[in-house]
Amino acid sequence: MSVAPPLLAVEGLTKSYGGVHAVRGVSFSLRSGEILALIGPNGAGKSTCFDMLNGQNKPDTGHVRLLGEDTTGRKPREIWRMGVGRTFQITATFATMTVRENVQVALISHGKQLFNLWGSAPNFDRGEAGRLLELVGMGGYADRPCGELAYGDLKRLELAVALANQPKLLLMDEPTAGMAPRERVDLMRLTAQIAREKSIGVLFTEHDMDVVFEHADRIIVLNRGTLIAEGSPAEVRGNPQVQAVYLGEGLLYDAGHREGASA
């Protein structure tokens, strides 16, 4: 009897800097099409944990497996090749290139044409680039220089770039940081919709609890490097320990009745 391995399996990740234990024995898993939020107060170890998943950082002990394959300690570009797309807390795009060219670079890399010296890049996979941009609602911006875009549009462009290699997993580090409230809702709705349609697993860190409680299927909570809670939004919201260290008591988050969410 064999069970298919989960999309992402994190087992006992540990990382310390000097005497500081940034992350201690964190384990969790993620299924395809599931949206998982990683939350916790500042200094909880979210970023360290995140960086160990995307290859930016190596764990002291523990393993990260993608569909059963060990990715621990691999470089970010290798992890990308295994089907992991990512967006950054502060957007990273190719500022002197147009919006379409940004996507084309990712498509060129995905098609392993990086060392093709003679082909025509402006015509490279133009159709697919256009489809990806349409998907994130950036179709009308294809010829705009990326450096001119508003921040919210940059975030959407990053999403299109992250989707270029048909990822199985999306890692999004504070996807809505620095955005206006309305834009946050739109971006996360879009992400959730794409993730469900294409059955992509999404792991994101976030400080905006409205975003978290509305879109996450499941939430894991870190505090001082340790996983203190895991469960559905309702379970986590009701967890006294989570309220004590992060959410605060007496606050009520109700995703259904917020302004903006219904717009």
Place this chain on the structure above:
Amino acid sequence: MAFYVVQFLTGLASAASLFLVASGLSIIFGVTRIVNFAHGAFYMIGAYIAFTLTERLSGTFGFWGGIVIAALAVAVIGVIVEMVLLRRIYHAPELFQLLATFGLTLMVEDLVVLIWGPDDLVGRRAPGFKGAIDFFGQNIPSYDLFLIVLSPVVLGILWLLFQRTRWGVLVRAATQDRDMVAALGVNQKWLFTSVFAVGVFLAALGGALQIPRDAVHHAMDLRIIVEVFVVVVIGGLGSIIGAFVAAVLVSELNAFGILIFPKISIILVFLVMAAVLIVRPWGLFGKPEAPARKTPGLTVNPWRPLTSNERLAALAALVIAATLPLFAGNYALTVGSEIAISVIFAVSLHFLMSVGGLASFGHAAYFGLGAYGVAFLAKMAGLPMIVCLLLGPLLGCMGAAVFGFFAVQLSGVYFAMLTLAFAQIVWSIAFQWVSVTGGDNGILGVWPASWAASPSHFYWLSLGVAALVTIALRAMVFSPFGYALRATRDSLLRSEAVGINAKSIQWTAFVIAGTTAGIGGALFAYLKGSVFPDNLGISLSVDALVMVLLGGVETVSGAVIGAIVYKALNIWLVSQTDLSKLVLGGFIVLIVVVFPKGIVGMLEMLAQRRRKASPPGSPLLAKPIESAE
């Protein structure tokens, strides 16, 4: 044994000047983030002024007073330079800062010849340190012992200055985060000026203290600046301790390298530098450079391939250029060939610098290697011209493959300094390895075959190759590889996150650019009929930078225009004046300060302005997208 001890002490004494200059460079970089290329020039002016003062002022007091006054006087010059020039370019890209300070260096080289004459000047011995001390039968000049004691003393004084004074605290704070220091209400302007003055003082002191040991001459600036770059690359830019340790290390390597490889002693320094770079890319005591500041608005116009009309126009220009032999004389055709070769050289650097964002300050190395490659094949193997032209550039390709591998491990100013140091190493080998390269006498008699011998035929050959190279590199800009290269330039983080191995992309670009430069060099060898170490010298590297910059660094075809204008101007200028470096240096400074976008960039801007002005009330949504040419 005694011999080795004395050799060791000589090395330590040489380290003194090197440390003074390198620490000055490091301090200035730490706060202003400017790599002051003119540091060698300040060192040289310090030596010249000290020479004059110590000749005029008599006695012990006159000598030492003269040294200190010289250093102070140069510090004042430094303050003026900082206030008039550098304050305008603190926010310019680092490449522009390097170039502006290089322009200053060129000007100073001509100015010192104008003031002090072209001959070497031998200064007076230091009073009190005229003799030598006997060490088991070996002589050690007592002045060397003075220098050996001096460097740790200076190191101690600098340490006290930075740890124990309010000024030092501000400097250390600004080194970490200058915006924060400004936000705390510190007058940044004067902090920068004072830091620059201290750095220049140290450089000038280093120069002034050299006069009892070495003759003062007008090329000492480049020699020291290359060594200083090697020192700061090894020690870590911004670290004074690093400057000290690396200055000692480099000086000792030089002192003992002479014993091991008497012909090419610089190899040893290179090997150590390469080893350090592999283990610690930011130098022994350095920290990784913060990501290069993106200057907003530098490159906003997206690049696009030529439209069919523009292709026709380019073809027409080429056809017109090809008719030159119908009406021009032999001299004009030779100049034409040289300009065509410059175009090859410039577009090769452009590919690396504008497309890849890697500003090489030693690109002439690969041009010169191509020239030497041809000379070796033609003279030693006696191969026919066509074979030499095809195989000669491979030497440039191999050089670029070796040096490029190390260079792309770094970026920004480190990359610039390292490429410069590599070029200087290649130059030294060509200069010192007389038995193979002919040293200063070069290799003569590299004449083209009869089919290419006439000036018109050679002109057509050069023009044809230049056109092919330009078209090929332009096609590469718009190839998938070109996109990947631009991606690594724009954001390393994002490139890595979409699976791009930035180092291997950049290395490939370096090899392509080096090979292309080698093609130019191969033609150049046949044009001149000879090769000399100057064919891979620093001034040629800078020519290439200026050509790209003049055309406009953020345009696709600027390098072609820049090369034509610059080379024509240069040839004309050299025929008109003896002070070509002064004019050229002033010209470079002017471009950087007044026309940072270059000729093609300026034309584009004008065209853009006209277009924006003409249709009044054009709908905001249909904002025209300007495209760079």
